[in-house]
Amino acid sequence: RSLSxxxxxxxxxxxxxxxxxxxGFDFEVLVEK
Structure with missing residues (x-):
């Protein structure tokens, strides 16, 4: 979340x-981690 x-x-x-x-990545998935 802080990245977003x-x-x-x-x-x-x-x-x-x-x-x-x-x-090839999903931004929303990355920011959830």
Missing amino acids: NSLTNLGIRDQYAEAVSQL
Whole structure:
């Protein structure tokens, strides 16, 4: 959760989620861990 909050505060959450998706991972699953 803190990763998601930090990315949101930096204004790069969407870009990070897209990059993670391109690598074959689910961003929502990653931020839950």
